[in-house]
Amino acid sequence: MSEDRVRDQYEAYPYPPRDPRDEAKRLIEGSPSHRLEIDHYVFAGRRDWREPFKALVAGGGTGDGLVMLAQQLADIGCPAEIHYLDLSHASRNIAEARIRARELTSVTFHHAAIESLPRLGLGRFDYIDCCGVLHHLADPAAGLRILAQSLSLEGGIGLMVYGELGRSGVYPMQELLRMLGGGDPAERRIETAKRLLRQLPATNLFARNPALGDHLRAGDAGIHDLLLHARDRAYRVGELIAMIDAAGLAPTALIEPWRYDPASYLADPKLLAPLNAMDRWRRAEAAELLAGNLKIHIAYAVPKTRAAAAVAMPDPTAVPILKGAPGIEIARGLKPGGRLTVAADGFETRFPTGAGMGPILAAINGRRSLAEIEALLAGQDSKRWTPAHFAAEFAQTYRLFNSLNRLFLRHTGPPA
Ligand SMILES: C[S@@+](CC[C@H](N)C(=O)[O-])C[C@H]1O[C@@H](n2cnc3c(N)ncnc32)[C@H](O)[C@@H]1O
Structure with missing residues (x-):
């Protein structure tokens, strides 16, 4: 199958469909490539964002990852140079209009295939985003x-x-x-798909899968992307990790981490013991088999040479930073000794919340270090907040909220 069919698809049906006028109303944030995640899982929470940062968004499509990265870097005054690459003019036009709508000046657009990157002479990048693209390539591992x-x-x-x-x-x-008409023009194929979707028997595997609604809410482009794609394949997490390894890289995280932990789905210690004895990537394979609902895999990876030093670690100088709602708001919703309900793609679970989580979250403001948070809490109640108590309560808070992809660490440099 030729590259042309994939390109033609994205010329006719840029995906996801986006209207540049919406940039005035909201910023779409997600994974990969949220700046807090990049900082935490690639730069050990230690990148100096005042220094120039050169990024590539490979297969940037209609611009979700591009716009988020460019806007977040602009917001912290980072001197960024971002290169966007895609095969599709139609997608690029949308991405470019979104960047223009935000008056961002850090992006250069290239109409090219990932496979031709070495010939573009762009040099090396500090960071590369490649979201939802490799599985459309003729040879993803080579890409x-x-x-x-x-x-x-x-x-x-x-x-x-x-x-x-x-x-x-x-x-x-x-x-x-x-x-049912693979050779028909795209519009007719979409009509056929819609007709079929209305008449699926209840036993149909697609009809029984609750995780696949997003694409179907994205109009004709969504139906085409999901059910009529010119070329896509899907991965087990073990295959993704093997592909990362074969490229000379090492994974540093799978997002969201809790979804790759068998303990999120099982409580029986007899079953968990052998799984807990495995390394984390093997455990992730088991979690995928257990959950059965991981429709995408998001990973961060770095050159193998520095895999051990790429992820931020809690220590007294680390500044915890929450993504999304402020700590004080999350704290309000937590009852001591209660449970936090978490849901994803048809699965729901409740994680226990320790009594110390509320006060710790309420003290996280993106500026205080762990040492400062500890001192603040000890100042409020020195009997309760002994160093050992704080260490244990923070460890539990960090484990839960980091695994939910909400809590990150930053060590030095300008405000996050
Ligand atoms: C599903 S979209 C994802 C876009 C974007 N990364 C996002 O997450 O919203 C896939 C994009 O990859 C582009 N693409 C497919 N094969 C490519 C290749 N070999 N080189 C560069 N871009 C490619 C398509 O044109 C399309 O815009």
Whole structure:
């Protein structure tokens, strides 16, 4: 199958569909490539964002990751140089209009394939975003190798590829729709897909999969992207990690971490003991088999040479930073000894919350270090907040909220 069919699809149906006028109303934030995640999982929470930062958004599409990264870097005054690459003019036009709407000046647009990156002479990047693209390439592993070779030795990459089990039902539907007129023009194929969707038997694997609604809410482009794609494949998390390894990189995180932990789904110690004895990537494979609903995999990776030093670690100088709602708001909703309900793609669970989580979260303001938070709490109640108590309560808070992709650490440099 030629590159042209993938390109033609994204010329006709840029995905996800976006209206540049919406930039006035909201910033779409997500993973990979949120700046707090990049800082935490690629630069150990220690990047000096006053220094120039050169990034590539490979297969930038209609611009979600690009716009988020460019805006977040502009917000902290980082002298950024961001290169956008895509095969599709139509997608690029939308991404470019979104960047223009925000008056961001850090982005250079390139109409090119990832495979041709070495010929563009752009040099090496501090960070590469490649979200939802590798699984459309003729040779994804070769594509990732090309990206890895364009990465600075101090840099890192944020990836998203489709997850095999969570997409269960998609590929039988794609096959069926090829049988029902694979050679028809795109508009007719979309009509056929809509007709079929209305009449699926309840036993159909796609109809039984609660995780796949997003695409269906994205109009014709969503239906085309999900059910009529010119070329896509999906990965088990183990395959993604093997592909990262073969590119000379090491994974530093899977987002969201709790979804890759068997303990999020099982309580029986007899079953958990052998799983807990495995390394974390093997445990992630088990969690995927257990949950069955991981429709995408998001990973950060860095050159193998510095894998051990890439992730931020809690120590007294670390400044915890919450993503999303401020700590004080989260704290208000927590009852001591209560439970926090978490849901994703048809699965719901409740994580226990320790009595110390509320006060700790309320003290996190993105500026105080752990040592300062400890001193603040000890100042309020020195009997309760002994150093050992604070260490234990913070460890529990950090484990939970970091695994929910809400809590990150930053060590030095300008305000986050
Ligand atoms: C599903 S979209 C994802 C866009 C964007 N990264 C995002 O997350 O919203 C996939 C994009 O990859 C682009 N693409 C596919 N194959 C490519 C290749 N070989 N080189 C560069 N871009 C490619 C498509 O044109 C399309 O815009």
